[in-house]
Amino acid sequence: MSVDFLHPGEGAAVDTSVPALEMRGIDKRFPGVVALDNVDLTLEPGKIHALMGENGAGKSTLIKIMAGVYGKDAGTIRMRGRELDIKSPRDSLKEGIKVVFQEIALISEFTVAENIFLEGYPTGKGGSIDWRKIRADSAALFNRIGFNVDPAARTGSLPVSQQQMVEIARALAHEARVVVMDEPTSSLTPNEISLLFTVIRRLAALGIAVLYVSHKLDEVFEIADTVTVLRDGRHVSTRPIGDHTNDTLIQDMIGRRIESLFPRKRGAPGSKVALSVQGLSTAKKLKDVSFEAHAGEVLGFFGLMGAGRTELAKAVVGFDPITSGTISVDGHRLLPHDTHTGVRLGIGLLTEDRKSEGLMGELPVYQNASLASLGAFARMGFIDKAGERKAVQDYVDRFRIKTPSLFQEIKNLSGGNQQKVLISRWLMRGLNVIVVDEPTRGIDVGAKSEIFALIDRLAGEGLAVVMMTSEMPELLGLSDRVAVMCEGRLTAIMSRDDATQEKILNAAIG
């Protein structure tokens, strides 16, 4: 029994005694990482089910398996008792599973109406597209939802919030049994959010099962009937929302994790200011961010998705342009948008996106390590290859980088070892300040503690470490001070001893 949002009268009554969708024992592995480990999820027709968890908990992976983007390594998916074999997004759509992804998935050259019916254009006689019906139905759909979007507008010309509405409308244009929304409110105004919630409740009233993915506690308390929490790719709890308080939800999301992952060997940070940022703003995200980082200190920045951590990291090292503010490294002014001077002054970025911004995947380990300091190995304009390799070998030994040889292509190393090579790249250059963005993303749990130890050691050797992270344990385990961001602003800065998870999350929600 599927339900058509546009023509609700035509759907037959929905049997609510059988789960609309049942996922059992779902496993998913990526090279070096277990993304999902034996996860269960049951969606009831007519119910709104929230899926929560920190970044990296496995929410997105689970949705993508549901949507046919990824295959699962183990487990079963049943719809109303019938086992599904979802091999591609097409299979999933055919079963009436409609996913509104967090990233906008629209063709920007198409009109809004064309995007809404992307999944299948209504055709008239002879199989030609019925444009009149498309325009009329799109307009009717927006009317029903209450969104104010012009169906004839070119999608790419619309602001992101309107594009998000188009995404939502699209999920409702065809018959649906299960509607999944992944952080659908990330760029909506409060007014639009309340419209969305009305739509979601109406969907549920029509007997559609809704999965609402979010890390916003207030939204979940407002809309959900049931909450499932994932952590580190595992199922933690599924409870009616009435059984939860703010505290129990946060506790389920974060868990109590072993402090022993973070052995602290370094001493107290120094008082010398290595990096000073004053009134930093960028065109798109950052608003008036000011802070100082000291030599020998780990300054941890926390923020939810979209808070502006990566933007701050890229602006501070001189990679991205800024609209106002100053950056000083070791007392010297760094002009924005100039990584060349940045590196000379001794500030470098360990990027969050190793694959596209960090690694030269096809090049051997030693060339990846020496990339930033080729000048140091140049003799009369030629590279002293022996000296270069000797220097790299030194780091391979010191950091225990596991590689068959210096000549191994770096793409074949594990995530943890790749990260160590990239850290070597900066140390070889000689830095005062290193900005690390999500240093353990895509790195499995065992190797994480080695990276933590390495970061501890960097600070111990007198570098100022500015760490961007979305992982609470990492933040609390490594930082001397904690800074919290929300929507491009710095909302709190506190010492490690004053920082509690509740304080941090409150500051992160804004």
Add this chain to the structure above:
Amino acid sequence: MSLASTETMRAGPSMLARLFARQELALLLCLILVIAFFSFTAENFFSVRNMTNVLGQASLALTAGIGCAIVFMSGEVDISIGSLLATIALPLIIIMNDTNSLLLGVGGALLFGLIIGVVNGYLTAYAGINSLIVTLGTMFIMRGGVYLYTGQRAIPADAALDSFIALSDGRLFNVVPYSAVIAIVLLAAFAYMMRHRPFGRQIYAVGGNPEVARLAGYDVRRVKFICFIISAMLATVAGIILAARVGSAQHTAGLNFEFQVVAATVLGGVSLAGGIGSLTGMALGVLILQFLSNGLRGLGLPTEWQLVITGMIIIAAVAFDEAKRRRIIGG
């Protein structure tokens, strides 16, 4: 992102008027300017005879350009069409000479074209090899094959089949060359497909953003595969017309033809990146270059200069388009 498309923009023919005021209109103005300029400067340029002759000459590029543009729109390239033009003349002429039947010859040529389309499409869409490399490869293989088979001598069509000759110099109502009629009919049919058939929209979607297309349930590989078959079949049709015109299979037939077609397609506003452009634009691009070449010849300018001027026009057109696009994004 770009003004380069009308077909992508249209939600239906009723918006035609509003949206025609875009790239196609600029191209149409260019075409009129070119024709007007040479009408005043070149002798015998502005005559029904010369105009229809140019149309006849343009028909090969118009026909094959449909396929080229469709492959571009899907986000790939096909540069094997020039060699294919020469190659399919072999089955065509050989079968015709053996059987005395135009129909069998054309059937053989189309079958051969289909096979090349399947090979190009399979290697690109399913084996995942870059389409520039694949079609560069098949381009060389086919050209080499023709050289080997013909021993660099033309293979003439023995039997003077009336219908085959008509294909080359026949004219509808004694005015419009049949080859141009074929090109215009095909153009209209495929333009309708791109605009009003679900498959046409799938091509734009796949070229515009393959990830999004896949999430919307499209079989991205199948769409691209079919685009390569369309391209090869249309190049085959162009090859048949060319063979009729020269009355033989020749090893140098269609040499550099692929680049003329690519040039016209790009000039017509079809983006190499996929998802943007229209067949109308491609056709206008072909006509502009064809009239330009005809007019320059009328002025007595040597072919060398035509090449230089064509090259400059293409770069200028694409640079202009890019500048316009940036200003729109920036503002």
